Amino acid sequence: MKPAGGQSPEADVVKQEVVRGSDGRVIIVDSITQLAADDAGAIVVCGSHGGTSAGTFALAVPLAAVFFNDGGVGKDDAGIAALDMLQARGVPAGTVAHTSARIGDAQDAWDHGVVSHVNAAARALGFAPGDLLSVVLAKRVMRRGDPFAAQGAATDAATPAASGPSTRQDPYYLPDLAWVHHVGYGHHVERVHSAIVDLLRGAGVAAGARVLDVGCGSGLLARELVAAGFEVHGIDASPAMIDLAREYAPTATFEVLPLPARAAAEVRRDPPISGDAGLPVADAIVSTGHVLNYLDSREEIAVALAQLARALLPSGVIAIELMTEAYCRARDAVPVHAKVEDDWAIVTRFSRPAPFRYDRDITTFRRVDGQWRRSDEHHRNVTFEADEAVRILRENGIDAEVRSSFGKESLPAGLAVVAGTRRVEGA
C-alpha cells in the first residue's frame, strides 16, 4: 500500500485529499487498492468499479464513507455489489454513474460524478441518486463559514474552484433591493408570463394544477399564473421577496426555501409548510429571472436541477430560464447600468471576476419618510450551459430540450429556456 496524502509515486495514478473541513476530509484515489492505513476515517471517492473485490479492499481500512464507479452495473448487479458488503458493516457507500465519470478516473468522479446508487447507510446521511457527488461531500465535511479548502483539484469549468467558493452569508435581495426589483423590474415577467401560461396549457397542465414558481421573487409571475387558474406555490431564498409576494399575490402560497433544497427531505408530498422541508411535488415547475444562476457553483446548479426534476409529477412540465455565457458576452461592453426615479435609484456595476462568473455590485437609494437610504449588495451569478441542463434533466426522467424563449416572446441574447415533460415510468 502507498502512503496517504500527496500524489502517488506513479505519475498516472491520482491519490490526493481534495477537501478538508471541520467534519472530515475527502480523498480521491483512482484505485481502491491504493488505500493505506492512514486513510482511516476519510471519505474516499475512487475510480474503481463497485464490485466485490473493490468492497474487500474498502473494508480493509475503516472509512467514513466510500464511493465507486458503477461501471454500468452489469450482470447480476456485479458493478455495485460492494454496497451491500459495506452496508453489512454499517459503512455508507455509493456509486457514481459510469455515464457521468470515467471508470478508473477519481478526478473525473470528483469533478463530474453523479450519484447513481447508495446503500441504506449512505441514504440515511442524505446521499441520493442524482446528487452531484462533490457538492454533497463538500457540504458534508465543511460547516457553513469554513474556508473552502479544495486542494489540488483541477480548475476547469466544472470544479467548485472554477465558479468560486462562497463566502456569502446574507441572502440576496434584502428589503430595499427586493422592493426596487418589484416596482422597477417587472418588465421581464410582463414579457414572458403569457408565453408561460400558453406553454403550460399546451402541454396539458390544467386549471387547478399545482405550479411551483422557483425563485418567485415578489410574486409578479405567481399573480399572473393564479389569474390563469393555476394553484401556485412560490419558493425563494429571500425573506424580503417572500413578504412582498404574500402581499402582491395573496391567493398563492409562498415559503422561504433556498435551492439546492435539503438532500435529506428532498421531495415532499404534503402541502407547503415552512421550515425544515424539501421541495414540494408539483404538476409544473417554472422559473424566470435566471434564478438558478444565483447558486454558488455549477455543481449546486446541477444538484438543484436534479432536485427540481425529481419534484415533478409524471407528465408534469418544467420550464426554466438560464443565464449562459453568451449572455455575459453580449454585455461585455456595458459596465454600468443606472435607473433614477422620483423616490428611488439604482446603480449596478458589472464584473467578471472568474471564469463563468458574472457579478454585480448593486447600490440602491430609497427615499423613506423624507430621508434617502442607501443599500449595497454584491450578487454573484454563475453561468450554466443549457445543453448541460438538458442532460441533467434527461438523466432525471425529463424529456427536455433547449428553447430560445418560453414561447413567441424573445428573450435577451444569452438567456435560454430549458423545458420538458416528466416521462411516465412504464409508459
Ligand SMILES: C[S@@+](CC[C@H](N)C(=O)[O-])C[C@H]1O[C@@H](n2cnc3c(N)ncnc32)[C@H](O)[C@@H]1O
Ligand atoms: C432576478 S430575481 C427574479 C425574481 C422573479 N422570478 C422574477 O422573474 O421577477 C432572482 C430571484 O432568485 C432568488 N434566489 C436567489 N438565490 C436563490 C436560491 N438559492 N434559492 C431560491 N431562490 C433564490 C432571489 O431571491 C430572487 O428573488
